[in-house]
Amino acid sequence: xxxxxxxxxxxxxxxxxxxxxxxxxxxxxxxxxxxxxxxxxxxxxxxxxxxxxxxxxxxxxxxxxxxxxxxxxxxxxxxxxxxxxxxxxxxxxxxxxxxxxxxxxxxxxxxxxxxxxxxxxxxxxxxxxxxxxxxxxxxxxxxxxxxxxxxxxxxxxxxxxxxxxxxxxxxxxxxxxxxxxxxxxxxxxxxxxxxxxxxxxxxxxxxxxxxxxxxxxxxxxxxxxxxxxxxxxxxxxxxxxxxxxxxxxxxxxxxxxxxxxxxxxxxxxxxxxxxxxxxxxxxxxxxxxxxxxxxxxxxxxxxxxxxxxxxxxxxxxxxxxxxxxxxxxxxxxxxxxxxxxxxxxxxxxxxxxxxxxxxxxxxxxxxxxxxxxxxxxxxxxxxxxxx
Ligand code: FNR
Numbered sequence: 287x288x289x290x291x292x293x294x295x296x297x298x299x300x301x302x303x304x305x306x307x308x309x310x311x312x313x314x315x316x317x318x319x320x321x322x323x324x325x326x327x328x329x330x331x332x333x334x335x336x337x338x339x340x341x342x343x344x345x346x347x348x349x350x351x352x353x354x355x356x357x358x359x360x361x362x363x364x365x366x367x368x369x370x371x372x373x374x375x376x377x378x379x380x381x382x383x384x385x386x387x388x389x390x391x392x393x394x395x396x397x398x399x400x401x402x403x404x405x406x407x408x409x410x411x412x413x414x415x416x417x418x419x420x421x422x423x424x425x426x427x428x429x430x431x432x433x434x435x436x437x438x439x440x441x442x443x444x445x446x447x448x449x450x451x452x453x454x455x456x457x458x459x460x461x462x463x464x465x466x467x468x469x470x471x472x473x474x475x476x477x478x479x480x481x482x483x484x485x486x487x488x489x490x491x492x493x494x495x496x497x498x499x500x501x502x503x504x505x506x507x508x509x510x511x512x513x514x515x516x517x518x519x520x521x522x523x524x525x526x527x528x529x530x531x532x533x534x535x536x537x538x539x540x541x542x543x544x545x546x547x548x549x550x551x552x553x554x555x556x557x558x559x560x561x562x563x564x565x566x567x568x569x570x571x572x573x574x575x576x577x578x579x580x581x582x583x584x585x586x587x588x589x590x591x592x593x594x595x596x597x598x599x600x601x602x603x604x605x606x607x608x609x610x611x612x613x614x615x616x617x618x619x620x621x622x623x624x625x626x627x628x629x630x631x632x633x634x635x636x637x638x639x640x641x642x643x644x645x646x647x648x649x650x651x652x653x654x655x656x657x658x659x660x661x662x663x664x665x666x667x668x669x670x671x672x673x
Pocket of ligand 1: 375405566568597598599600621624
């Protein structure tokens with residue numbers, strides 16, 4: 287349809303389909319603070335660059351004359367069938383990028399039947415996003431608070447609101463050193479404050495009132511500082527403390543931010559159902575490995591015993607296929623649709639994800655793949671000359 291509209295009707299997409307131009311279009315359309323928060327990685331962006339270079343090191347080897355015109359993109363994760371292995375990555379602070387916010391994205395996710403993952407740092411409440419998502423598939427991402435009562439409150443609310451799977455992000459117990467935000471400022475925990483996953487939490491509100499003598503709305507700055515302190519405390523939990531979460535969450539649990547094989551093994555040992563191999567889009571440790579580099583050895587170590595998902599640096603359909611061929615069972619998309627959201631709201635996020643899915647589907651067919659289970663190393667080659 288995109289081809290037909292462009293070639294025959296002179297109708298072009300609002301958001302560019304060129305992954306290399308998307309960032310610039312967002313920069314041109316958005317307020318600097320919002321754009322910088324999406325764009326900004328840690329340090330000198332060495333890991334962000336490595337995330338892309340890692341994809342360039344692998345090349346697909348297409349097969350011809352195979353019956354691939356009818357394709358089945360469905361996958362089963364934790365016993366549930368999903369129509370595609372692609373997921374929306376958890377991303378906080380949507381209202382800073384566009385007023386459509388998390389509810390707009392949750393609605394788009396349901397329309398496209400792609401899993402929506404609600405962030406603890408969202409600017410919409412857990413309940414409102416669930417309502418907007420309706421019958422769509424949804425997971426909840428936990429930034430693990432220091433305060434157990436708040437943790438339990440978030441888990442209960444997510445469970446009551448129909449979020450099936452819990453994602454615990456391990457790599458952001460303290461925010462990374464992100465010059466674009468440090469220099470340019472950034473206000474996500476203040477805009478849209480009343481609706482936030484955290485600020486709307488009854489336990490957080492109660493404790494805030496007890497300690498400060500006022501409602502959250504009456505002293506937003508202190509509330510934001512308290513909330514940040516609790517979820518980005520600068521103090522990590524321990525592997526053993528995952529027992530606590532396990533005893534309070536009945537669905538599957540996935541830990542996000544795994545890059546080291548030994549951590550993948552620890553996650554398995556602690557009884558996690560899955561891991562997300564991710565470096566948070568190069569936003570945490572600059573100089574860390576490109577995320578795709580870590581994937582093969584982790585799949586080799588634990589892939590038979592637990593579900594391995596992947597993110598960081600995925601920009602094209604071919605990237606999704608490469609990650610699947612290297613053993614990922616699902617692939618999370620971050621910045622691209624967030625830029626779409628910033629450019630023109632939920633319609634932009636939708637265009638980007640539809641485009642990416644179409645590219646993925648088309649490229650699968652052209653590579654000679656009919657179903658996701660056919661993605662394997664036999665159609666990949668590692669090329670070390672770069673480029
Ligand atoms: C994120 N990411 C993230 N992860 C998470 O677990 N909770 C969160 O609230 C956020 N928030 C967030 C905001 C923004 C603006 C970005 C870009 C990213 C990380 C995200 O889930 C994912 O790991 C990365 O986006 C993957 O990297 P790329 O592909 O976007 O470069």
